Every structure is written in C-alpha cells, then in structure tokens.
Amino acid sequence: MSTVFSENLKAEVKNLSFFYNQVQALKHVNLPIAENRITALIGPSGCGKTTYLRCFNRMHDLYPGNRYEGEILLYPDQLNIVSSEVDPIEVRMRISMVFQKPNPFPKTVYENVAYGLRVRGERRKRLLDEKVEKALKQAALWDEVRDRIHDLAFNLSGGQQQRLCIARALATDPEILLFDEPTSALDPTATLKIEELIMQLKKDVTIIIVTHNMQQAARVSDYTAFMYLGEIIEFDKTEKIFTHPSKKLTEDYITGRFG
Amino acid sequence: MEAKDKIIERILLLIAFSSISILGLIALFIFGEGLPLIWKVGPRAFILGERWVPSQGSFGILPMIVGSFWVTFGAILLGVPLGLACAIFLSEWTPPLIAMVLRPTIQLLAAIPSVIYGFWGLIILVPLVRNYLGGPGLSILSGSVILGFMILPTIISISEDSLRALPPYYKSGALALGATHWQAIWRVMVPAARSGIVASIILGMGRAIGETMAMIMILGNAVKMPTSFLDSARTLTTNIGIEMGYASGDHRQALFATGVILFLIIMILNSSAIALSRRRRS
Ligand SMILES: Nc1ncnc2c1ncn2[C@@H]1O[C@H](COP(=O)(O)OP(=O)(O)OP(=O)(O)O)[C@@H](O)[C@H]1O
Ligand SMILES: [Mg+2]
Numbered sequence: 167m168s169t170v171f172s173e174n175l176k177a178e179v180k181n182l183s184f185f186y187n188q189v190q191a192l193k194h195v196n197l198p199i200a201e202n203r204i205t206a207l208i209g210p211s212g213c214g215k216t217t218y219l220r221c222f223n224r225m226h227d228l229y230p231g232n233r234y235e236g237e238i239l240l241y242p243d244q245l246n247i248v249s250s251e252v253d254p255i256e257v258r259m260r261i262s263m264v265f266q267k268p269n270p271f272p273k274t275v276y277e278n279v280a281y282g283l284r285v286r287g288e289r290r291k292r293l294l295d296e297k298v299e300k301a302l303k304q305a306a307l308w309d310e311v312r313d314r315i316h317d318l319a320f321n322l323s324g325g326q327q328q329r330l331c332i333a334r335a336l337a338t339d340p341e342i343l344l345f346d347e348p349t350s351a352l353d354p355t356a357t358l359k360i361e362e363l364i365m366q367l368k369k370d371v372t373i374i375i376v377t378h379n380m381q382q383a384a385r386v387s388d389y390t391a392f393m394y395l396g397e398i399i400e401f402d403k404t405e406k407i408f409t410h411p412s413k414k415l416t417e418d419y420i421t422g423r424f425g
Numbered sequence: 426m427e428a429k430d431k432i433i434e435r436i437l438l439l440i441a442f443s444s445i446s447i448l449g450l451i452a453l454f455i456f457g458e459g460l461p462l463i464w465k466v467g468p469r470a471f472i473l474g475e476r477w478v479p480s481q482g483s484f485g486i487l488p489m490i491v492g493s494f495w496v497t498f499g500a501i502l503l504g505v506p507l508g509l510a511c512a513i514f515l516s517e518w519t520p521p522l523i524a525m526v527l528r529p530t531i532q533l534l535a536a537i538p539s540v541i542y543g544f545w546g547l548i549i550l551v552p553l554v555r556n557y558l559g560g561p562g563l564s565i566l567s568g569s570v571i572l573g574f575m576i577l578p579t580i581i582s583i584s585e586d587s588l589r590a591l592p593p594y595y596k597s598g599a600l601a602l603g604a605t606h607w608q609a610i611w612r613v614m615v616p617a618a619r620s621g622i623v624a625s626i627i628l629g630m631g632r633a634i635g636e637t638m639a640m641i642m643i644l645g646n647a648v649k650m651p652t653s654f655l656d657s658a659r660t661l662t663t664n665i666g667i668e669m670g671y672a673s674g675d676h677r678q679a680l681f682a683t684g685v686i687l688f689l690i691i692m693i694l695n696s697s698a699i700a701l702s703r704r705r706r707s
Contacts, residue, residue, distance in 0.1 A: 223601055258603040265601075269594040272617045282602040285612065334602065 173200035176342060176372040177222075181236035182248065184217055184226070191217045193396045194236070199342070201241075204364065204373040206387035206404065208380060210424065214396040215376040219344050222247060222374065223261045224254035240341070259286070262340035266347045268327035270319035270334075275302075275311050278319050278330055282338040297337055304370070305333035306363050325356025329363065336371070343367065345375040349382065361386050380420055384408045392416045455688060459681035471682060477648045479668070479676040486683055488650045492565070492658035493634050493690075495651055496644070499569025500576055500633040505626055507573070508580030509615075512622075515581070516588040517610055528582075535578035543642030546571040551643060560655030563645030569654070571639055576629035583628065587621020588614060620701045627698040631691050637662040661687045 177199040184192035191214050199205055207215045217226075224247065226232040234248035240260065247257050262282075270278050279298045280288075288294060298315070302308040307329040311322065319330055328348060335343055345364065349357040364373060364386050377383050383390055384404060391401040392415075400407065400416045411417045418424055463471050466484050474485015511531070515524050546567055555562025595617055599609035615622070637660075645657025646667060659667075665680045665687075672680055 225597065225601060228597065228600065255603055255605060258601060262603075263601040265594060265598065267594065269592075269598045271595060271598065271613050273613075281599070281604075281612070285599075285602065285604040285608045331598075338603065 171198050171200075173198070173203060175199065175241050176201035177241060177247075178239045179236075180239065182218075182221065182238060183235040184214075184221060185233040185235075186217075187231040187233075191396050192221070195396075195398050197391055197398055197401060199372060199374060200389060201372050202368050202370075203388040204368050204375060204386055205389045205391065206383035207374065207376045207391050207393055208378075208383050208419070209393035209399075210419065211378070213393045215393055216346055217396075218393070219263075219346050219374060219376050222342065222344055223258045223263050224248070225263070227254045259338070260340060261342045261344065262335035262338065263344040263346070264328070264331050264335050264348050267351050268324055268331050270322075270327050270330050273319060274316050275319050275322070275330060276315040279333050279337050281334060286338065298333075301333040301337035302330075304336050304367065305329045306359070306366070307333055323356070325352050325359060328352060328356070328360060332360075332363065332367075336367070340371060342372045342374065345373065347376055347378060350378065357382075380408075392419060394419070452688065455681055455684045458678055459683075459685040462675060462678035462682045463685065465675075466679075466682075471679075472686065475650055477664075479672070479679065482675065484675070484679040484682070486661065486664070486686065488648055489659050489661045489664045489683065490686065492644070492651055493660040493662070493687075495565050495654075495658060496568045496572055496640065496660060497630055497633040499565060499654065500572035501626065501630060503570060503573030504576040504580055504629055504633075508577050508625070508629070509584055509622065511577070511581045512584035512588060513610055513615070516585045517606070517614075531578050531581050534574070539575065539636060539639040540642070542571050542575055543639035546639060546643045554655070558655055560653075561645055561657055563643060563657050564655045565644065565651055565658050566654040568640055568644045568658070571643055572633045572636060575636060575639065576632050579629045579632055580625045583625030584618070584622045587618040587625070590621070591617050624698045624701045627694050627701070631694045631698070634660075634687070634694070635662060635691060637666045641666050661690075 175198055179195055179197040179199070182192055182195040183190060195218065197205075207218065209215055220226055221234060221238060226234070237249065238247040239245070240247050246252060247261070271281065273281070276298055279301050280294050283294055283297055299308065302311065302315070307326060310326060314321070319327065322330060328351075332348075348364075349360050352360065361382060364375065367373060375383075375387065387404045389401065390404045390407040392399045392407065392411075392413075394415060400411060400413045402412075407416065408420060411420060462484070466474075471484060471486060472490070473487050474483065475487050476483040476485045477488065515527060519527060550567045550570060551562040551564075554560070554564055554567050558566070591614055595613050596609050599613040600606070604612070640660055641663045644659060644663060646659050646663060647657035648659050651658040661683050664683050668676070669680055
C-alpha cells in the first residue's frame with residue numbers, strides 16, 4: 167500500500183483473516199475500498215478472491231465452522247461487517263452480490279427484481295412497479311424486457327439473465343455491489359455489455375469485482391488488488407498495477423508467467 | 426460378453442413385459458366383470474345414484490364416491506401442511522446426524538400395516554371424537570386423521586427430495602439479497618420445488634383413496650350421503666372390502682364396477698403425478 171490514499175472511503179478492511187474450519191484462506195488482509203469507485207481483485211485460482219468477496223456480505227455464515235478475524239469497517243457508520251455481533255441480514259441489506267453464474271429465481275422477471283423489496287416487507291404495488299422499472303433501466307435491461315416482465319426469467323438469454331441478477335441486486339439500493347467473475351459464463355458480446363454497465367453503475371454504488379480476466383480488470387476498474395495465497399501482494403491504481411507494478415510477483419502474474 | 430449382454434437384456438425385457446401384462450390383465454378382468462353392470466344400470470344412474478340396496482337391485486355409488494373424496498380431502502388437509510413442514514424441517518433445519526435417524530423412522534411409518542392404524546384409530550381416536558365432538562365417533566373425521574398420518578411418509582419423502590434437489594444457488598441467491606432463512610425457503614425454494622411437492626400430494630391422495638382396511642374399521646360404513654365430518658361414511662374401497670365376501674350375481678358385478686370407478690380415479694391421479702414430475706425434470 168504504497169500510495170497515499172486520497173479517496174473517500176466506503177469500507178476499510180483491517181487485518182482480516184478467514185478460516186474454513188482449520189484452513190486459513192485469508193491472511194491479515196488490509197485494503198481500502200474507495201467510494202463510487204471500482205476495485206478489482208485479481209490473482210491465480212484458489213488464492214482466496216471469492217473467499218474475500220464473500221466476507222463482505224457474510225455469505226460464509228451459511229456454513230458452520232467458518233470464522234472471521236479482524237474487521238471490515240463499513241463507512242460512514244463504521245459498522246464492523248464481520249463482527250459476530252452484527253446481524254448478517256443487516257449487512258446483506260446494505261451490500262448486495264452478483265454471482266458467477268446467472269442465478270435468477272424460477273419466477274417472472276418482475277418478481278425476480280421485486281424479491282429483495284418484498285423480503286424487506288414492501289407491499290405497495292405502485293412503489294414496487296417504479297423500483298422494478300428503475301432497477302431494470304439501471305441494469306440496461308428495460309428496453310429488452312419491457313414487454314415481457316411477466317414472463318419467466320429463464321426465457322432470457324444468459325447475458326440478459328446476468329443483467330437481471332444485477333437489476334435484482336440494485337433494486338434495494340445497496341451501498342456496495344459485489345461481483346464474483348460476473349462474465350465468466352458469458353460470450354464476448356454479453357461480457358462487453360456487462361462491463362459497460364458496471365462502469366456506468368459506479369456513479370450510484372461502490373463496486374468490488376473479482377475477475378480472472380486481466381484485460382477486464384484493466385478496462386473497468388479504478389483500483390486493483392493482486393492476491394496470492396490468501397494475501398494481498400499489491401494494491402494500487404489500476405494503471406499503475408498494469409504498467410509499473412512494484413512487486414516482482416505482481417509483474418510475473420500480469421505478464422502471464424503463472425496463474 | 427456381447428452374447429451374455431443380449432441374454433440379460435432379453436430376460437429383463439421379459440420381466441418388464443410380464444409386470445406390465447399383469448397390470449393389463451388385472452385391468453381387463455375388473456373392466457370385464459364391471460362394465461356390463463354399468464351398462465345395465467346406466468353409467469349415470471350408477472355414478473350419480475344415491476341408493477345402494479343390492480337386494481332390491483339399486484346400485485348407486487354416489488355416497489361412496491363422496492365418502493372417498495371427503496376422507497381423502499380431510500387427509501390432505503391434515504397431511505399436507507404437516508408433511509410439508511416436516512420436509513422443510515428435515516431438509517433445512519435438522520442437523521445431518523438427527524436427520525439420519527429421523528428419515529428411516531418416517532419411512533417406518535409407511536411400513537406399519539394399515540390394520541394397526543385402524544386398530545389404533547378405533548381404540549384411541551374414535552372414542553375421543555365421540556366424547557368431545559359428538560356423533561358416532563366412527564366418522565369421516567376419525568378416518569381423515571388416520572389417513573393423514575398414513576400419507577405422511579409419501580408427502581415427506583418426496584417433498585424433501587425435491588427440496589434437496591434444488592440447486593444451492595437459489596438459497597444463496599435469496600440470502601444474498603437480505604432474505605431470512607425462512608423467506609428464502611417460503612418465497613424461493615418451496616415455489617421452485619412446487620411440481621415435486623404437488624406430485625407428492627397427488628401420490629398421497631392416491632394412497633388415501635385406495636386405503637381399505639383402516640377405513641373399514643374406522644368409518645362406520647354407513648351407506649348414506651355424508652353431510653358432516655362427524656358422520657359415518659363408506660368409501661369405494663370399503664364398499665368392495667365389506668361386501669365382496671358374500672356378494673353374487675349383479676351384486677358381485679356391481680362391486681367390480683365400483684372397482685372400475687376407483688381404478689379410473691387412481692389412474693387419473695397417478696398420471697397427473699407423473700406428468701408433473703416430468704415437468705420438474707425438464
Ligand atoms: N468451503 C471451503 N472449505 C474449505 N476450503 C475452502 C472452501 N472454499 C474454498 N476453500 C479454499 O480456500 C482457498 C481460496 O478459495 P477461493 O474460492 O476463495 O479462491 P478463488 O481465488 O476465488 O479461486 P477461483 O479463481 O478459482 O475462483 C482455496 O485454497 C480453496 O481450496
Ligand atoms: Mg472464485
């Protein structure tokens with residue numbers, strides 16, 4: 167963490183370690199997350215990117231025996247996301263996630279987007295309609311599905327399904343949106359569309375994206391962290407990482423010498 | 426090796442065909458014995474007739490059809506919520522070790538002979554209903570409760586299987602949006618497993634409508650149109666079970682004809698269950 171960080175912080179990871187039972191998958195990770203910026207996580211398979219991302223919305227709580235140490239502070243209220251005293255549902259209300267494979271529910275397009283609002287107890291039809299439309303527009307999907315929002319979501323193409331999942335995550339106005347390799351199951355055209363969309367979205371929401379694809383990280387992100395064996399090796403402005411990495415390991419990875 | 430495979434294939438084919446042909450023979454036999462009487466009485470008079478007095482030649486089985494549907498409906502009313510709750514509990518909340526004990530126990534419920542259910546109902550349930558709710562006690566209500574328990578294993582195991590067969594990302598997707606565990610189950614997982622759950626209900630209905638022994642012991646066997654859950658009643662199956670021993674001539678044929686109607690109802694139920702589970706797989 168060489169550069170002096172002059173951004174507004176949305177979150178700050180401090181000395182975070184994570185354990186799958188006895189196996190330590192994250193080792194004393196530190197990382198600032200800048201507000202309304204895109205932070206990319208790159209690194210070879212198995213280095214802990216997904217593990218790290220899932221700490222942000224406490225998805226590890228689904229399985230017993232998983233353990234967090236250290237903290238992730240969510241600003242402005244400095245809520246420690248990974249503290250066992252904090253309700254994971256409260257965290258997930260503020261931090262949403264888009265998965266690697268599009269995973270729409272077996273419901274209509276409309277009901278998929280409305281789901282997050284409904285579980286928050288929203289019943290007012292007008293408001294639901296408005297928010298669903300807004301989210302679909304934000305996800306650049308509205309024009310394609312406006313005539314079939316009451317069709318089953320499975321009838322959409324893979325890329326549309328992924329944008330639907332983005333709309334679903336956006337509908338509840340999250341503060342941070344997490345993406346775990348959101349385009350790895352998509353073709354190049356659909357990938358490009360999602361990338362454009364992600365860059366659009368940063369004005370509304372802080373984004374953390376995990377990707378295997380280094381061009382993707384270089385294209386979309388403002389900051390990049392390189393992870394290796396559960397540790398952050400280097401973190402910097404994206405252009406700096408991809409042009410003048412300061413660590414040998416980072417350079418080896420981005421030049422394709424391993425990974 | 427090839428030749429051996431061929432022989433095994435042939436044998437299996439033969440076995441498969443013989444079981445199908447046995448089913449066909451049974452159907453043929455029942456229809457052959459029963460249909461002539463249905464023609465003789467007239468299908469309308471047979472199915473919609475309310476009088477069943479074999480000695481006078483009146484063969485109307487509407488009270489039995491209604492009785493069958495009442496007890497089945499009552500069994501579903503009790504068995505479905507309970508069974509679904511058990512299935513959800515087993516697949517979502519029970520620690521694996523406890524589930525490993527509970528599952529075979531529930532299967533054991535299916536292995537208890539129906540005469541034991543009937544016996545238990547007669548000794549415990551019937552007096553309770555008579556003393557606290559009135560009526561003869563031998564009633565649709567008692568029968569429904571017993572049947573409700575009898576169909577539990579079917580409903581639990583098939584519903585649980587279909588819940589567990591769901592891809593895990595439905596649940597994680599719902600939770601990631603801030604849903605509680607229960608909201609994820611009720612608003613995503615149960616609807617997603619719906620066709621399997623419906624199939625389990627239909628199979629449970631088939632089991633309930635076909636149950637004979639326990640119903641003979643509990644229902645009171647009155648041949649009249651039931652008007653309340655506390656009335657005695659007779660079902661299609663118990664009608665056959667009670668009278669077959671001494672019937673002859675038209676009377677005997679009328680019992681086969683009752684079997685024809687029962688056969689048709691069960692065929693319809695089973696094929697809709699199969700159609701639903703097909704849809705689930707595709
Ligand atoms: N549920 C689990 N239980 C135990 N160990 C796990 C579990 N999930 C992941 N791991 C281990 O934790 C380490 C990090 O895994 P993780 O999935 O975070 O890697 P990743 O960087 O996302 O990899 P990929 O690029 O292949 O998705 C790996 O060594 C993995 O084997
Ligand atoms: Mg991963």
